[in-house]
Amino acid sequence: MNNNPNRRGSLIGPLFIYFILAMLIFMSISQLNTSNITEISYTDLVNLINQDTIISLQIDTSGLIQAKAKNGQLFQVYAPTLLMDQAYVRALANDGIKVEYIQNTGASWWVTMLIYMLPLIILMFFWFWMFRRSGTGEGIPGANYRRNPARRYDSKRNKITFNDVAGIDEVKEELEDIVNFLKDPKNFSALGAKMPKGVLLSGPPGTGKTLVARAVAGEADVPFYFMSGSDFVELFVGVGAARVRDLFKEAKENSPAIIFIDELDAVGRQRGTGLGGGHDEREQTLNALLVEMDGFDPREGIVVMAATNRPDILDKALLRPGRFDKKIFLDVPDLRAREEIIKIHLRGKRIADDIDVKSLAQSTPGFVGADLENMVNEAALLAARDNRDHITNDDFQEAIERVIVGPARKSRKITPKEKKVITYHELGHAVLGYLLPYADPVHKITIVPRGQAALGYTMQLPSEDRFLITEPEIKDKIVGMLGGRAAEEIVFNEITTGAGNDLKRATELVREMVAQLGMSEKIGPIAWGEEEGEIFLGREITRMKNFSQETAKEIDSEIKNFILSSYEKAKNLLSENRKRLDLLAIYLYNKENISGKEFKKMMEMDIEELNDYVLKDKDVKETNLFVSYA
Numbered sequence: 001m002n003n004n005p006n007r008r009g010s011l012i013g014p015l016f017i018y019f020i021l022a023m024l025i026f027m028s029i030s031q032l033n034t035s036n037i038t039e040i041s042y043t044d045l046v047n048l049i050n051q052d053t054i055i056s057l058q059i060d061t062s063g064l065i066q067a068k069a070k071n072g073q074l075f076q077v078y079a080p081t082l083l084m085d086q087a088y089v090r091a092l093a094n095d096g097i098k099v100e101y102i103q104n105t106g107a108s109w110w111v112t113m114l115i116y117m118l119p120l121i122i123l124m125f126f127w128f129w130m131f132r133r134s135g136t137g138e139g140i141p142g143a144n145y146r147r148n149p150a151r152r153y154d155s156k157r158n159k160i161t162f163n164d165v166a167g168i169d170e171v172k173e174e175l176e177d178i179v180n181f182l183k184d185p186k187n188f189s190a191l192g193a194k195m196p197k198g199v200l201l202s203g204p205p206g207t208g209k210t211l212v213a214r215a216v217a218g219e220a221d222v223p224f225y226f227m228s229g230s231d232f233v234e235l236f237v238g239v240g241a242a243r244v245r246d247l248f249k250e251a252k253e254n255s256p257a258i259i260f261i262d263e264l265d266a267v268g269r270q271r272g273t274g275l276g277g278g279h280d281e282r283e284q285t286l287n288a289l290l291v292e293m294d295g296f297d298p299r300e301g302i303v304v305m306a307a308t309n310r311p312d313i314l315d316k317a318l319l320r321p322g323r324f325d326k327k328i329f330l331d332v333p334d335l336r337a338r339e340e341i342i343k344i345h346l347r348g349k350r351i352a353d354d355i356d357v358k359s360l361a362q363s364t365p366g367f368v369g370a371d372l373e374n375m376v377n378e379a380a381l382l383a384a385r386d387n388r389d390h391i392t393n394d395d396f397q398e399a400i401e402r403v404i405v406g407p408a409r410k411s412r413k414i415t416p417k418e419k420k421v422i423t424y425h426e427l428g429h430a431v432l433g434y435l436l437p438y439a440d441p442v443h444k445i446t447i448v449p450r451g452q453a454a455l456g457y458t459m460q461l462p463s464e465d466r467f468l469i470t471e472p473e474i475k476d477k478i479v480g481m482l483g484g485r486a487a488e489e490i491v492f493n494e495i496t497t498g499a500g501n502d503l504k505r506a507t508e509l510v511r512e513m514v515a516q517l518g519m520s521e522k523i524g525p526i527a528w529g530e531e532e533g534e535i536f537l538g539r540e541i542t543r544m545k546n547f548s549q550e551t552a553k554e555i556d557s558e559i560k561n562f563i564l565s566s567y568e569k570a571k572n573l574l575s576e577n578r579k580r581l582d583l584l585a586i587y588l589y590n591k592e593n594i595s596g597k598e599f600k601k602m603m604e605m606d607i608e609e610l611n612d613y614v615l616k617d618k619d620v621k622e623t624n625l626f627v628s629y630a
């Protein structure tokens with residue numbers, strides 16, 4: 001048993017070295033071909049084309065595009081979409097850009113080679129597998145599997161600064177210190193200021209975490225080492241940990257520098273939670289990361305920045321002082337931030353004179369930075385397709401639809417129509433929350449969608465901590481819960497699925513009132529049907545009933561009456577205040593957030609006053625919320 005791996009090792013070792021040599025030769029050949037070519041993104045290419053910098057394009061069958069600029073510089077993009085978009089390509093040709101299709105590229109070299117090498121590769125995997133099994137990941141002869149896949153962005157070329165990031169003023173302020181530190185680490189420490197070590201950027205996908213980190217590097221003019229958490233998690237034990245060490249070593253040699261780890265949760269997940277005793281490789285990698293973070297002196301001028309969408313699942317050890325102790329949250333942008341972000345992405349693009357950026361921002365609730373960038377690029381493509389030299393309003397409208405419908409992001413996008421309904425829905429809750437004497441005061445109203453579930457919400461907080469809730473309070477609470485649906489019905493005469501959750505909660509509460517708390521005169525002060533439910537595998541499996549069919553019917557009808565009369569009350573109250581509701585809706589629709597304080601102020605104004613307050617606000621653009629609702 002002991003001999004087995006060794007014998008295999010000695011057989012395959014020489015073959016392995018041969019393979020590596022062959023790789024090296026091929027690599028140097030392909031290196032020769034591509035050494036002067038700059039990799040850029042598809043977006044960058046479109047920008048360059050829009051700026052008239054590109055004179056010719058070579059498109060190969062796999063979607064690899066080489067672009068030549070006026071000044072002779074070469075760019076390379078992998079963009080199969082362009083390949084399919086014949087109309088766009090024709091438009092480019094009309095614009096005087098030479099477009100050429102070619103067959104042969106560096107890539108086919110690799111394909112041929114890989115086919116030849118396939119049997120060998122399979123043997124290799126087997127060999128590595130034996131190593132992994134025998135628990136020693138070290139000492140493989142000539143292995144270059146440790147080669148650091150960190151990408152280094154040269155901050156001179158393609159430099160990103162805070163000018164390229166919009167809508168995050170507070171975040172910028174917080175990062176100012178880090179920029180100053182990186183500019184001159186020695187001096188900074190001499191001043192005795194607390195030195196930053198790790199910064200954790202969290203927030204939903206596409207909110208600009210990577211962008212912010214790159215901007216810090218750009219501002220400080222230091223190199224930016226980028227690696228994704230999933231790059232660390234490898235098939236072979238020990239590889240991830242080695243990569244972490246290499247990454248830090250390389251950054252230190254070029255300090256001051258920023259190390260950026262995207263998807264930190266891929267390595268930084270809470271240890272010891274995996275089934276079957278956890279994942280050795282990931283744990284080793286995480287440990288290596290912790291050791292590296294503890295092991296460097298901040299005066300060396302290294303700042304580690306990391307991004308995650310799931311800060312909640314990170315190992316607590318990562319968040320301890322001296323590691324990622326500075327936490328910055330990037331939220332979904334609100335109206336004003338979206339406007340600024342759109343402006344950034346419109347730079348250098350030709351747009352029609354009548355484009356109103358504010359109304360573009362208004363039509364894109366729920367979009368994050370990446371969506372907005374995507375939207376602007378789609379619009380630019382649409383214009384290019386029609387051979388127009390500027391982007392029109394129609395292009396933008398079409399692009400917005402595409403981003404909403406497109407497979408794009410997981411987070412929820414809402415259409416302007418939906419936004420109107422949500423506005424009234426939330427205000428239904430809020431207005432009743434104010435009018436009903438026993439309801440909890442409104443703390444905040446927002447229609448910026450967060451995550452997948454909530455499209456908007458009205459936060460009502462009790463003014464003090466309480467243990468007992470009185471009957472009138474519960475009753476008002478129920479009326480308030482039904483306010484969302486009531487508003488939808490009286491305004492749009494249509495009811496959406498958005499109120500489903502409210503109804504469920506209201507019904508549960510009413511059932512409790514009637515059957516448990518004895519708050520219904522007809523049913524009496526009896527706690528019917530004590531729930532002796534038991535949770536088994538996350539599901540409730542038993543629910544004991546201690547009452548007759550008769551009582552059950554009575555309870556049900558009492559619940560129904562109660563809900564119906566509460567709903568009537570909600571509708572009546574809202575109808576009586578219809579004018580106020582409409583003005584508030586205009587305001588909320590345009591602003592997206594209203595604080596509790598402002599809301600209270602607006603409820604206390606008389607209608608005249610409110611009318612002026614709303615219509616004179618400089619953010620209020622869209623004042624007719626009904627026209628387009630069919």
Ligand SMILES: Nc1ncnc2c1ncn2[C@@H]1O[C@H](COP(=O)(O)OP(=O)(O)OP(=O)(O)O)[C@@H](O)[C@H]1O
Binds near residue numbers: 209212370373
């Ligand atoms: N605040 C912003 N200002 C300007 N552009 C932005 C902003 N936020 C995002 N973008 C655009 O969206 C693109 C994608 O953002 P980025 O990759 O930084 O997001 P992320 O939060 O790192 O996303 P992920 O979690 O998916 O990695 C950026 O390259 C940028 O063009």
Ligand SMILES: [Zn+2]
Binds near residue numbers: 484498
């Ligand atoms: Zn609701």
